[in-house]
Amino acid sequence: MEVTIVGAGLVGCLLACYLSRRGHEVTLYERRPDPRTAGAERGRSINLAISERGIDALRRLGLAEEVLAEALPMPGRMMHATDGALTFQPYSADGSHAINSISRAALNRKLLDAAEAHPNVTARFGHRLAGIGNGTLEFETDGGPVTEKGQQVVIGADGAYSAVRARLQALQGTDFSQEYLDYGYKELTIPPKLGEFAFDPGALHIWPRGRSMMIALPNPDRSFTCTLFWPHEALAGLDTPERVRAHFTQEYPDAAEVMPHLASDYARNPVGHLVTMRCDPWHGEVGGMLIGLVGDAAHAIVPFYGQGANCGFQDCVELDRCLEETGDDFAGALEAVPAAQGRHRRHRQARAGQFRGDARQGGLQGVPRAEEDRARAGADAARALRLPLRAGLLHHHPVRRGGAADRPPAAVGGDVRGRAADRRGGHLEEMAISHDLDRGWRA
Ligand SMILES: Cc1cc2nc3c(=O)[nH]c(=O)nc-3n(C[C@H](O)[C@H](O)[C@H](O)COP(=O)(O)OP(=O)(O)OC[C@H]3O[C@@H](n4cnc5c(N)ncnc54)[C@H](O)[C@@H]3O)c2cc1C
Numbered sequence: 001m002e003v004t005i006v007g008a009g010l011v012g013c014l015l016a017c018y019l020s021r022r023g024h025e026v027t028l029y030e031r032r033p034d035p036r037t038a039g040a041e042r043g044r045s046i047n048l049a050i051s052e053r054g055i056d057a058l059r060r061l062g063l064a065e066e067v068l069a070e071a072l073p074m075p076g077r078m079m080h081a082t083d084g085a086l087t088f089q090p091y092s093a094d095g096s097h098a099i100n101s102i103s104r105a106a107l108n109r110k111l112l113d114a115a116e117a118h119p120n121v122t123a124r125f126g127h128r129l130a131g132i133g134n135g136t137l138e139f140e141t142d143g144g145p146v147t148e149k150g151q152q153v154v155i156g157a158d159g160a161y162s163a164v165r166a167r168l169q170a171l172q173g174t175d176f177s178q179e180y181l182d183y184g185y186k187e188l189t190i191p192p193k194l195g196e197f198a199f200d201p202g203a204l205h206i207w208p209r210g211r212s213m214m215i216a217l218p219n220p221d222r223s224f225t226c227t228l229f230w231p232h233e234a235l236a237g238l239d240t241p242e243r244v245r246a247h248f249t250q251e252y253p254d255a256a257e258v259m260p261h262l263a264s265d266y267a268r269n270p271v272g273h274l275v276t277m278r279c280d281p282w283h284g285e286v287g288g289m290l291i292g293l294v295g296d297a298a299h300a301i302v303p304f305y306g307q308g309a310n311c312g313f314q315d316c317v318e319l320d321r322c323l324e325e326t327g328d329d330f331a332g333a334l335e336a337v338p339a340a341q342g343r344h345r346r347h348r349q350a351r352a353g354q355f356r357g358d359a360r361q362g363g364l365q366g367v368p369r370a371e372e373d374r375a376r377a378g379a380d381a382a383r384a385l386r387l388p389l390r391a392g393l394l395h396h397h398p399v400r401r402g403g404a405a406d407r408p409p410a411a412v413g414g415d416v417r418g419r420a421a422d423r424r425g426g427h428l429e430e431m432a433i434s435h436d437l438d439r440g441w442r443a
Contacts, residue, residue, distance in 0.1 A: 001328065002151040004029065004137065006129045006164050010104070011295030011312035012157030013111035017061050018320045020118035022328065027151070028121065029139065031128035031158075036109050046187060046225045047217050049074070049204065049306040050107075051099040057313035060320075063114055070106055072218045073098035078203035084254050088203060099204065099306070101217040129163045134287040153330045155292045157312075160277055162297035168284050175280045181302060184232050184271040190258050192222035198258040199224065207252050213304070214252060226255065229304050235271050274302040283334035292334040294319065299341075315341065 001024045005012045008030035016026045032038070050071065058064040075098040076090035091097050115121045127146070131138040137154065139146045156164025169176045190198050199205055201218035211231055216224040228235070238244045241263035248256035256262060277300040283292040295312030318340045322333035 001025070001153060001330070002027075003153045003155065003330075004151045005155045005157050006137075007156065007158035007162075007295075007297070008032075008108075008112060008115075008123055008125070009157060009159060009295070010108055010111060010309050011316065012155075013108065013115045014057060014061075014313055015155065015157055015294055015316045015319070016115035016121050016123075017063075017111070017118065018316050020115070020120045021061070022320070022323060024120065024328075026115075026118075026121045028115065028123040029127040029129060029137075030123065030125050032125060034112075034123075034125045035105060036112060046105075047101050047103050047219055048107075048309055049099045049217060050102050051306070051310050052097075054310035054313045055100070057317045060317060061114065063110070067102065067107060067110060068100060070220060071100035071102040072201055072220065073100050074202060074204045074217070076203055078200060078205045080205060080207045080252070080254060082209070082251065082253070088200075101204070101219070103219065129158065132164070132167045132286050132289070132291070135289065136287070150287065150289045153290050153292070154286075155294060156297040157293075157295050158297055160275060160296040160300035162293065164291060165279055165293055165297050167286050168279065168291055168293065171284045171286070173281075174284065175278075177278050179276045181274040181276075182231055183229055183274050184235050185274060185303065186228045186230070186235060186266070186269050186271050188226040188228065188259065188262065188265045188269065190216060190224040190226060190255060191260070193258050195222065197222050197224070199254075207255065209251055212251075214255070215304070216255070227303075229274070232271070238266065241267070274304075276301050280338070281335065282338050283331070290330055290334070292330065294337075298338075311341070 003019055003024045003026050005016055005019075005026060005028045008016075008028045012028060012030075016028050020026050050067075055064050055068070058067050075092070075095050076088050079087040079089065081087075091099065112123065116123055126141050127139040128141075129137060130140045130145070132150070132154070133147070135150050137148045137150045139148065154164065156162045156168075158164055165176075168174050192198065197218060199216070199218075201222075205216040205224070207214040212234060213229045214226055215229070216226040218224050238247055244263045244266045245256070248259070248262060259265075277296075279293060279298055282294075282298045283290065285291065294315040296308055298315065299311065301308050301311070315337060318337045319333055322336040322340065323330070326332040326336070
């Protein structure tokens, strides 16, 4: 079958590998120039944490070893108190399980190489999908608009603001929701200190500060990339170098000490938005073509979970499995993937509930001591993170529920908002323990 994938990001490239392995002819369209020759795009995170289910997706293609060779394992998180006290919380009782810090750009380059190593994959850069017509795909290129014949199957792996999904949203019966948190994120750098890591590179570092949080992941060049998750007004409030320095010296003193370019980085680096998007279903028929979605295009989640790419990778595994089961019937397979992903999500939520419940009861029967401490720490962190929610700091902005024009207004009323608030509460709790849960997703 001839398949078009729109978006050669992390998930689009991985999917190209899976589909070409099944013998399909894949054309990848990407709006950016080839990142292997043009350098990394600004505005995305510099590094990201890949955990077991992401690695599993790579392992099935024989790519895990090569990718992990450049990754830095983080077997636990290091909590930084304001007085400089450090607490290490391992992700597993015996310290054998780790999440992995990896450069986004390096991972994307590797996955592109892996996709293009298949003779039945063609990548076309500098093609931004602008519209989907009757059996055609319309692209904007440097040389002007280009219309291409659409393949029978078109899969949108074009990220949270997907142009493919925009076309699906216009179909009757497609639900869509988008929630912005009142928080933004900003990246900063902790350079090497005298040629060495300024902090322990074997941990994901977290500075929890009530309504705000900073995290840091190590890079192979011995620097750390920090990400601030702060309310928008707090980010905007530090509007002079003096205010930036004073705030960091008070709230993050150990980090401020090792950030010589803090004020200029802070002024220069952009603020990103935190958005969760959902779409249901993830497929439909447009202009005589079967359209499907994977990765952030189908389900963008806020980055502090550290799960978006991992989840998108798992979409590829599930789509491959469903294609196997349906004899490469793409319509049937695309329909089955969200249900399979829902089962994984419920499994993770059940584990979250188990950790929280056990921790609240104050004892975990038969669970090793470190595991028990970890569960309690997760519950404590979750309690701390529930505060901003209760204080009303997080707001729900239901921008649009596509296909809902013919529904009574009650369908988008208080009930939905109530459920969204509940979901957000769950998100914040899960954030405190997400990587711990991910560790066991295959169970
Ligand atoms: C600050 C931050 C930190 C994060 N940390 C983590 C983490 O630690 N772990 C984790 O698992 N996830 C993390 N994520 C989430 C992760 O980055 C995303 O889930 C992941 O990148 C989704 O991959 P994707 O391929 O679906 O989409 P994207 O990475 O957004 O790729 C989409 C691709 O499509 C292209 N494109 C877009 N529109 C078009 C168009 N119209 N035509 C053609 N091409 C188009 C884009 O140029 C891009 O190459 C983080 C996200 C952020 C913002």
